[in-house]
Amino acid sequence: MKIAVLSGKGGTGKTLVSVNLASVADTCSYMDCDVEEPNGNFFFKPKEVKEKKVSVCIPVFDNTKCTGCRKCVDFCKFNALAYIKDRVFIFEEVCHSCGGCVLLCPEDAVSEKKKVIGTLEAGVSEQVHVHTGTMKTGEVSGVPIIKEMLENPLTPKDAMTFIDCPPGSACIVMESIKDVDFCVLVAEPTVFGVHNLSMVYELVKLFKKPHGVILNKCMDAENPAEAYCLEHRIPILGRIPFDKELGALNSDAKIVSRESEKYHSLFSSLLQNIMKEVAQ
């Protein structure tokens, strides 16, 4: 069972929700796919961490074979190639490693080399296998890192997996939710929060993923995000109150459900509600 946690922007509580859901589950995996700014491991502080580099293939051009037909330059839709003064130039940080230019060169002048774009770390925190992907700054896409991470969970295939998605709704988020069974959308109780919620809601509808919303930072006042859910008939999985204790623990990088019985039962019941929705 794979559960993705999404939000339209950072700081909504996506990591709080995914870290705590994993903490109240049985043996499970937590995958931090927010490769530009992973911070789940600050909470879990995993032990026995193993590290691995992730690399992609970058084309290399052989001038002695190249005839300057420019097929590769015209093909590259990312404009990573230029043909200047009888040779092909490549801008590695623009290349998306699609492999197209390697395949179509009629002169066999293009080969590939490996380039490291980031790292994967896997460790253990109590019953949670913590996976963290980190992209090197300046790289264009974290998708290969996420792919590799999701392919190799440390837990058995049937164990629960919680995916802490990158914020927003770009292709890297799509990669993160492709194979999940359920999407949890985290929303803040503001008009701006509704805007962010609608972004990810459109995305999960597009992917036809079962989904539900967790309303974070709830106060007594009116909640525009809640109104949005009712209007669009999105199941509300539960509410996390706006509360000082939670805020303090969270900003200390503590896992609230491990620190306090109250939050343990809150997140347990959220998880149960998710399971009920999945079963439907």
Next chain:
Amino acid sequence: MKIAIPVNENDVKTTVCPSFGRTPYFLIYNTETRESSFLNNSAAASQGGAGILAAQTLVDQQVESVLTPRCGKNAADVLQAAQVKLYRTMNDSIEDNLTAFQAKALSPLAEIHPGFHNHGGK
């Protein structure tokens, strides 16, 4: 010699466009014939690497100098590899800049890091 300037409109009264890679048009001015023409910048619509493609287009047009308010590193790398010279525009008037260029009064565009990073080939 052909000169290129990123411009906002396909019109003689146009002004300098602040963006190089995503400019809608390039004004191409031929200093020998004193003719101007406009080049549609197809790179403007591309997802990424617009500067590289725009620079390639100018190189293919045998442009030898580019007058622009700014230029990204990748585009500058392409232009420099093709030995195209880069000058900084003084204001957004096409005429002022062309006059200043021909009087050798424009300064080179300075704030681009020189050097290439590991391009293909050898």
